[in-house]
Amino acid sequence: MRKLYHYWLCPFSRKTRVLLAEKKIAFEPIIIKPWEIPGSFYSLNPEGLPPVFIDDDGKNIANAYPICEYLEEVYFEPSFLGKMSAQRAETRRLVAWFDEKFYGEVTHNLVYEKVLRRKMGQGGPDSAIIRTGNANIHDHLEYVAWLSDRRNWLAGDDFSLADITAAAHFSCIDYLGDVPWDKHPAAKLWYARVKSRPSFREILADVVLGLAPSPHYRDLDF
Amino acid sequence: MRKLYHYWLCPFSRKTRVLLAEKKIAFEPIIIKPWEIPGSFYSLNPEGLPPVFIDDDGKNIANAYPICEYLEEVYFEPSFLGKMSAQRAETRRLVAWFDEKFYGEVTHNLVYEKVLRRKMGQGGPDSAIIRTGNANIHDHLEYVAWLSDRRNWLAGDDFSLADITAAAHFSCIDYLGDVPWDKHPAAKLWYARVKSRPSFREILADVVLGLAPSPHYRDLDF
Known part of the structure; x- marks a missing residue:
């Protein structure tokens, strides 16, 4: 049985969960809490972070x-990068936009700050950083x-x-109630x-x- | 003529320069300074950052x-990701290690702090952040x-x-004299x-x- 080590509010875990669901690849989900990484997990990922996928x-x-990229290469139909090189480059540009820029800014x-800092023993949330995240999200919503x-x-x-990656990030923020959708x-x-895609059902059922x-x-219908 | 918009001390630009050189793809280099992005550049990259590659x-x-990924797909010989899926995944894991973890920590x-902050009008360098970068580099050198x-x-x-990416990052730090190689x-x-590879010559000739x-x-022989 395939396995995916993931954490609920990790956008990188979420995007792999949704991509696996879109490709109809079944897997056993295993929760890895970033503040309680078992020593044995470092042999699966020396960085000590989810996600890790174990194929059958x-x-x-x-x-x-x-x-x-592995799922796109090995389980290539249907493709979520696109067929032509220009399309694949545009998809990957937006993947990088959300995984690098949105991740860093929002x-x-x-x-x-709101969830992990205290769990990881790094003290309480920094309200200035939270304000920055809340301010930065508007530009990204406008870009979407x-x-x-x-x-x-x-x-x-x-x-x-690109949609999967963007939605993975937005869904983590939406869990916290911090996406100003009405604006x-x-x-x-x-x-x-x-949200209405079947691949997103598990994400919406998450309870941290x-x-x-x-x-x-x-x-x-929110 | 192919073009690459890049900045000297940008590790992401450097890795694309070395990959192009390894694949023997000639290009015209164009410098983009992160603190002087021309308005017209946003049509090439809405994020307003180098690198941008224009194919012929x-x-x-x-x-x-x-x-x-585009260069690996379109100019696929020689490959610098590897042929087999497990090898490609291991290469990409290390690419992510340096582009995400090393970039963020070092x-x-x-x-x-040392070069860009002042140019970008964000004030002088923060010595605590520089100390953190200098402390963090040891773990990465040990991992290498x-x-x-x-x-x-x-x-x-x-x-x-993976080597190209790691060396792109280390070379930026080495330009500043901050890699404790002797340890x-x-x-x-x-x-x-x-360093001794021909693909690295242009990087070593850089003068910021x-x-x-x-x-x-x-x-x-350093």
Whole structure:
């Protein structure tokens, strides 16, 4: 049985969960809490972080970037990068936008400060950092709206790893109730379409121990 | 003529320059200074950062991750990811190690604080952040030594994008004179082998305006 070591509010774990679901690849999910990494886990990923995917032949793939590229190479139909090289480059540009820029400007500021910092014994949340994360999210919602206005999905005609990656990040922030959807109706429409996909069901069913999701987190009509 | 928009001390630009050189793909280099991004550049990369690669058919690829994957797909011989899926996953794991972990713990702390912060009008360097960068680099040098002890190159038998990525980051820090090579002789041997490759010549010839490289930066026998 394939396995995925993941953590609920880790956007990199979430994107691999959704990509696996889109490709209809069944797996056993195993929770890895970033503040309680078992020593044995370092042999699966020397960085000591989820996600790690174990394929049914025992292949051990660590980190979301190698996992997603591996799934696209080995389980190539359907493809979520696209067929043509220009399309694949555009999809990957947006994947990097959310995994690097959005993560640094929003996800890390909010998820780390509000949830992980205390668990990891690094003290209480820093309200200035949380304010920065809350301020930064608007530009990204505008960018999603701008793209949605010009394209069917973020990277072009088809639902892609760009949508999966963006939604993985937004969904972590939405769990905390910190996405100002009402101020960005076009971005909200895009997210509603992602939410309604069967691949997103498990994400919406997540319950982080000791932290209830925001009231609208699960609603498809929010 | 192919073009690469890059900045000298940007590790992401450097890795694309070395990968292009390893694949013997000629290009016209164009300098983009992160503190003087021309407005027109945003149409090439909405994130407003180098690197951006323009292929000879006009295809516009932004961000190092899409560029490297594009070059591997379109100019696939020789491959610097490897042939088999497990090897490709291991190469990409180490690429992510240096582009995410090393960048966050070392490169950004040193290059941004020592060179870019003032240029970008963000005030003077923060000595606490520089100290953190200087402290963090030791673990990474030990990891390079550990890998070099067990493998011919970082990701396995062959020189790969993992070596290119790691060397791109180390070379930026080495330009500043901040790699404590003498304390990590096995890592130094690995870097000396990378430095001696023809693909690295242009990197070693770099002169950042107003900032001379460390005395040993160019020496193959340092």
